[in-house]
Every structure is written in C-alpha cells, then in structure tokens.
Amino acid sequence: MADRQPHVVIVVVNLPAERDRRVIRECRALESAGYRATVICPRGPARPTVLPGTAGTAIRSFPQPLAGTGVLSFALEFAWALTAVAVRLLALMLRTRVDAVQVCNPPDIFWPLALLVRAVGRPFVFDHHDLSPELYECKTDRPHPAVLRILRLCERLSWRCASAVVATNESYRQLAVTRGGCHPDRVVVVRNGPTLAEVGSGPPAHAEPAGLIPSPRAESGPVRRTIVYLGVINPQDHVETAVLAAEELARRRGRTDWRLVVAGDGESLPELRRLSAERGIDDVVEFTGWLEADEVDGLLRTATLAVQPDPPTRMAQLSTMAKTVEYVARGLPVVAVDLLETRRTAGEAARYVPNGTPDELAGALDTLLDDAPTRAEMSRVARDRFTDSLAWDHQERAYLALWQRLLTGTAAAPTTTDRKATRWTSSTS
Numbered sequence: 389m390a391d392r393q394p395h396v397v398i399v400v401v402n403l404p405a406e407r408d409r410r411v412i413r414e415c416r417a418l419e420s421a422g423y424r425a426t427v428i429c430p431r432g433p434a435r436p437t438v439l440p441g442t443a444g445t446a447i448r449s450f451p452q453p454l455a456g457t458g459v460l461s462f463a464l465e466f467a468w469a470l471t472a473v474a475v476r477l478l479a480l481m482l483r484t485r486v487d488a489v490q491v492c493n494p495p496d497i498f499w500p501l502a503l504l505v506r507a508v509g510r511p512f513v514f515d516h517h518d519l520s521p522e523l524y525e526c527k528t529d530r531p532h533p534a535v536l537r538i539l540r541l542c543e544r545l546s547w548r549c550a551s552a553v554v555a556t557n558e559s560y561r562q563l564a565v566t567r568g569g570c571h572p573d574r575v576v577v578v579r580n581g582p583t584l585a586e587v588g589s590g591p592p593a594h595a596e597p598a599g600l601i602p603s604p605r606a607e608s609g610p611v612r613r614t615i616v617y618l619g620v621i622n623p624q625d626h627v628e629t630a631v632l633a634a635e636e637l638a639r640r641r642g643r644t645d646w647r648l649v650v651a652g653d654g655e656s657l658p659e660l661r662r663l664s665a666e667r668g669i670d671d672v673v674e675f676t677g678w679l680e681a682d683e684v685d686g687l688l689r690t691a692t693l694a695v696q697p698d699p700p701t702r703m704a705q706l707s708t709m710a711k712t713v714e715y716v717a718r719g720l721p722v723v724a725v726d727l728l729e730t731r732r733t734a735g736e737a738a739r740y741v742p743n744g745t746p747d748e749l750a751g752a753l754d755t756l757l758d759d760a761p762t763r764a765e766m767s768r769v770a771r772d773r774f775t776d777s778l779a780w781d782h783q784e785r786a787y788l789a790l791w792q793r794l795l796t797g798t799a800a801a802p803t804t805t806d807r808k809a810t811r812w813t814s815s816t817s
Contacts, residue, residue: 393424394795395485397477399501400492401469402517404432405447406440409681410517410580410710411492415445417784423791428476430469441681448476459535466497474501486510487795490554494518496542502549511794514550515578516560519543522703526624544568552790554578557729559706578787581713583780586685612647613692615753616720618684619711621654629697629746631660635667636750643672646757648695651687653678688718692763693756696724699744708733717774721766723752733778737770 396418398411405411405427415425419442427439431449439445450472454465480486489505490513491498502512521539525531547553547568553575555561561577564570617630627650634648650660650673657675664673679687688694694715698704708729715722716734724730725744739756741748756763 393422394487394791395424395426396488396490396791397426397428397480397486398490398492398515399428399473399477399498401430401473402492402494403430404449405429406432406434406436407678408492409582412439412441413583413780413784414490414515414787415439415442417787418791419443419445421788421791426480428473448480450476459532466495469495470497470500473498477501481508488513488791490515491546492517493546494520494523496520496539496546499542499545499549502546502551506549506551511551512549513552513554513790513794514546515554516547516564517556519560519563519703519706522701522706523624526701526703527622550574551794552576554787554790556580557706557708557732559729563706576786576790578783578790579713579778580708580710581774581778581780581783582717584775586681587717587774587779612645613757614687614690615646615648615693615695616651616687616691616715617648617695617697617711618651618679618688618714619709621650621652621657621660623656624698624701624703625654625656626697626699626744627656628660628663629699629744629749630695631663631667631669631673632746633695633697633749633753634673635669636746637753638669638672640750640754641757646672646692648673649676649687649691650674651676651679651684684714685718688714688720691718691720693753694720694722695749695753696722696730696738697744697749698725698727698730700725700727700742705729712738713774713778716770716778719767719771719774721756721763721770723749723756733773735769735773737766737773739766 398414400408400411411427415427418425425445426448427445428448428450430452435449437447439447452469454461454468477489488511489501491501492515494517505512520543521536524535524539544567547564547570553564553570555564555575555577556579558577561575564575565572617627619625621627630648630650637646661675664670696709696712698709704725705728712722712724712730712733716737722734722738724734724738724740726740726742730738731740739752741752
C-alpha cells in the first residue's frame, strides 16, 4: 500500500524537523491527502525516527558536527549539509520510489539536487523560508561583497532550478518573480501559522476584562499581566530591545503589575540573561527557553500583550515573522515596529512604532496596559484575521493544490520562459 502512495521527500537543514512546525504541518497535510512523506534533517537531541505530530512521516537524520560562526566555517557547514543530504536522498531514491523532493531554505545550496531530481523526471519544490542575502547583511556589520554575490547567485539558482516555488508571503513571491526570474505561475504563497484546531475555539484567558494572570514567582503577591516575546533569539531578532524596553517600562509604571516573558532559544540568549541581570530587572523579565507546542499555546492564551522588536531592516520589512502569526492566532494584541509584512499580517491588531527603540516600545506597551477597551478590540480583529485567512487550514489548500498539479500530470507544460531558465541555470552552474 505504501509503495502506491506518492512519496514526497522534504529537506530542512537549519534545525531538526521536530522543531520546525511548518514542516510538521506540511507533512500532516501530505498525509491527509494520501501522500507518504520522509524528512531529511539534522539529528536532534531526542533522535526521533518518526516526525512528532504526524501519522508516520519517517525521519532520515544526519549528524551536524559543524556550526558556522564565520564565512569559512559556514561554508564548511553548508558543504557538509549538502553532502549529507545528497547521500541520504540518493539512498532513498535507490531503495524506494521518490516521486518529488521539497527543499526548505536556508541555506540556498541545494539547487544541484534540483538539477538531478528534475533530470530523472521528478518535481523539485523550493520552499522559501528566509532571504539568505538579507539575513547575512543583518548578521554582520560589514558584509563582504563577494559573499553577497555568492548568496544572491545561489538564491537565484534555487528559484530558477525548481519546478515550483513556495513563498511564505506576497513579498517573497514578488522577489521570486522579479529578482529570481520565475514565471508567476510557478510561485504559490503558503503562509506560516497554526491550525484552527491547534489554537482552539474558546476565548483566550486574556480576553477577560482584567487581563491579569498570577505570577509564578509570588504565590500570594499581586497579579501580573504578561507581555510576551516568542521566537528565535539571534542577533538579527534584536530581542535585547524588548529587554531594554522592560527596563524603561519599570521606570514608567513600577514593577508590580506586569512582567516580560521571553520564550525561545538562540545564540543571543546567554547575552540577554546577562543583560537582564546587569540592568537589575530579573524580577520583571523571565526567560523560559525552548517551549513545546502546548506550552506555547498556554503562554500566549494567558498573556495580555505581545512584542515584536524586529528593526526596520530590508529583511524584516519583507519577511513574515512566525511569532506574529502565533500572536494573532490567539487574539493577542501586538506592539511592533511598522513593517510591510507585519502590517499585512496583523493589520489593526497591532500598535505600530516607527523604529523599535526601547522608549517607543515601552511607551506603546504602557499605554495599552492601561487601555482594556482598545486591547479587546485589537484582540477581536486578530482572531477574525486568523480565522478568516491566516490559519494553516486555508494555507494547506494552496499547498496541496500545488502537489496535485505537480504529481497528477494535470499541470501545463513548462513555458518558454521556464525552459530557458533551466538551460541558463545548467550552463551557469
């Protein structure tokens, strides 16, 4: 029976698949439509062989002994990842039928596999998660021109060599068409976000007029409203701005009726812990580390406000932050920097500030903490936006429609533009 199911192999290398909720949702969608899925990814601490949350998606993991910190070490890490993925993919193709391959970036190094997969008549999908050139610019003070040229070339090849491109928002889709030269028919938008079932239908705890929850640090003390940051904690995320905003908020309104919870993990987490201790705000700033899905839901459903401190860089302007969709899904009002794709996600469910300085964030948070009616209206707008368009239930339809078109043979033949693109990438590689 399994051999008769169309088999899709998904590659993700920037984290173990069990921590990538988008990949988990994609695999569940494929399973629900009668497909079989296998994921190739780095080996996580638990070393699962079946992807958690799925009915039976197999994991073919590989060790990742290298961790990039500079250009050379990143190059070695990427070369290792490409080799490890290629070995496991070829083994799968020799041992069982593989009907299609999907690769998630970053990095944008798997276009040689696209040429191989397409050469044997199989579709290859590029699931575009991040803008690698802009990400590099965010992570370094002095980006090297040669490195930028290489990243842009690899990005372009990833777009052009793929049978189809999955973009996480309209800005990414437009870049695939303009910067990548893709035919618009080959690019489909599939946004990030939880399912309706993951969020549940009941009102979140913060929908109560008081909006207060007990502080876990004081069993008999005053209740505190929770401001939450959820997500990755790396230099480009500028989470230190939220911590410094907490310091300013403590100066403005005291420390008794609120707290900031920073939920997530990343290379900047130790530095943020030190910053909080040095600034003497450990009593109002709490770091939870990585949270599982049920813990994320529990935290967001009991929080009062959320913060998105991403600065107005080009990458942030064009990217949809997964944390913002998670906030909106629970009807959680957001304080965020005024960014193009953040507005497209949150709309009037967010209070926007120009630059994301600590003073700006603290001022907006302070105002909203004292304005329950505005918070209630923002919460209603957020839930409506999620239920009507942002939930994965809506995105899944576009994702499965793409696979049906690629695997049933009902898609139109490649256009002249597509055929020229394939020849161009082959000769340039």
